Amino acid sequence: MHVLEVNHLKKSFGAVQAVKDVSFQVEQGEVFTIIGPNGAGKTTTLEMIEGLVPPNQGEIQFGNLNWKKNSDDIKKIIGVQPQLSAMFDLLTPSEHLQLFASFYDKSRHEDEILKMVNLTEHKDKQVRNLSGGQRQRLAIGMAMVGDAEMIFLDEPTTGLDPQARRNLWDIILRLKALDKTIILTTHYMDEAEQLSDRVCIVDQGEVITIDRPDALIKKLTVEREVRLAFLEHEEAAINSEKVLNALSVVSHVERDLTELKIWTEDPEYTLLELFNFTNKKDYQVDQISIREMSLEDVFIAFTGKEWRD
Numbered sequence: 001m002h003v004l005e006v007n008h009l010k011k012s013f014g015a016v017q018a019v020k021d022v023s024f025q026v027e028q029g030e031v032f033t034i035i036g037p038n039g040a041g042k043t044t045t046l047e048m049i050e051g052l053v054p055p056n057q058g059e060i061q062f063g064n065l066n067w068k069k070n071s072d073d074i075k076k077i078i079g080v081q082p083q084l085s086a087m088f089d090l091l092t093p094s095e096h097l098q099l100f101a102s103f104y105d106k107s108r109h110e111d112e113i114l115k116m117v118n119l120t121e122h123k124d125k126q127v128r129n130l131s132g133g134q135r136q137r138l139a140i141g142m143a144m145v146g147d148a149e150m151i152f153l154d155e156p157t158t159g160l161d162p163q164a165r166r167n168l169w170d171i172i173l174r175l176k177a178l179d180k181t182i183i184l185t186t187h188y189m190d191e192a193e194q195l196s197d198r199v200c201i202v203d204q205g206e207v208i209t210i211d212r213p214d215a216l217i218k219k220l221t222v223e224r225e226v227r228l229a230f231l232e233h234e235e236a237a238i239n240s241e242k243v244l245n246a247l248s249v250v251s252h253v254e255r256d257l258t259e260l261k262i263w264t265e266d267p268e269y270t271l272l273e274l275f276n277f278t279n280k281k282d283y284q285v286d287q288i289s290i291r292e293m294s295l296e297d298v299f300i301a302f303t304g305k306e307w308r309d
């Protein structure tokens, strides 16, 4: 069932067309990630859906509810991670959660949220004394106070160190385990790949493609690049190249002295055949790697542009 459907959203700020045409549907319980480079229109899209910025055109439906007729009902089912600037430096995480809880008829218990976002031991520190990662965790906690079914997180890990990012990923996965629907924006490809059920790649205000990360990568190519190097001098590589070229699954092979790059539809079969041969000949393979395709490759394939964070 679609819990959110947006159709042909458009938004301009003066001459800047921040969002030109964005449509997608989100299913109950999924992590749906909007990913794109800086200025792609992610935040503007999210803010239109959250009811903070009015679209110039397009429709936003939360099931049967829409902002024009049902704004009070929508506010009860969505949780929005506040901007860090909306926090009070002199208040503690506990006080922030209590303040936010007072806005709702029904709220989750403060202790439960603190535990979920790993802030129990910091609950009485003033926000100005928290690290960047701890503040982001508090922001996610604040989005959870009303026990919303759908949680919006706008670039929750931007600017955090790798460990703090991973902590946030764990929290997002815990929310998913509670069957919450999570709509996330990021410009980190690895994050989108790790967390998302589906990703929506946007660039210059338009949707480029939407699918599961693995499906997008698979669509890109059926071939994988395998690299290996031999310990011996060139003979091992030259003879192996001949064997590899005779395999139907191998489309081509490049050799640079003792190193081979192999493009194959079936890396496992290719390596089995190769190792049969190298064993017989007693050639020593030194290094081997199979290059993983990533969402970054998907972005480059769809836009023809390099990905930059």
Ligand SMILES: Nc1ncnc2c1ncn2[C@@H]1O[C@H](COP(=O)(O)OP(=O)(O)OP(=O)(O)O)[C@@H](O)[C@H]1O
Binding pocket: 013, 016, 017, 018, 019, 036, 037, 038, 039, 040, 041, 042, 043, 044, 045, 187
């Ligand atoms: N209030 C505003 N007034 C004028 N221009 C704006 C406003 N908000 C956004 N823009 C412009 O709209 C475009 C899209 O911005 P948006 O913040 O939605 O992108 P984004 O994908 O979230 O980028 P980032 O990853 O840098 O946050 C940008 O060119 C931005 O400068």
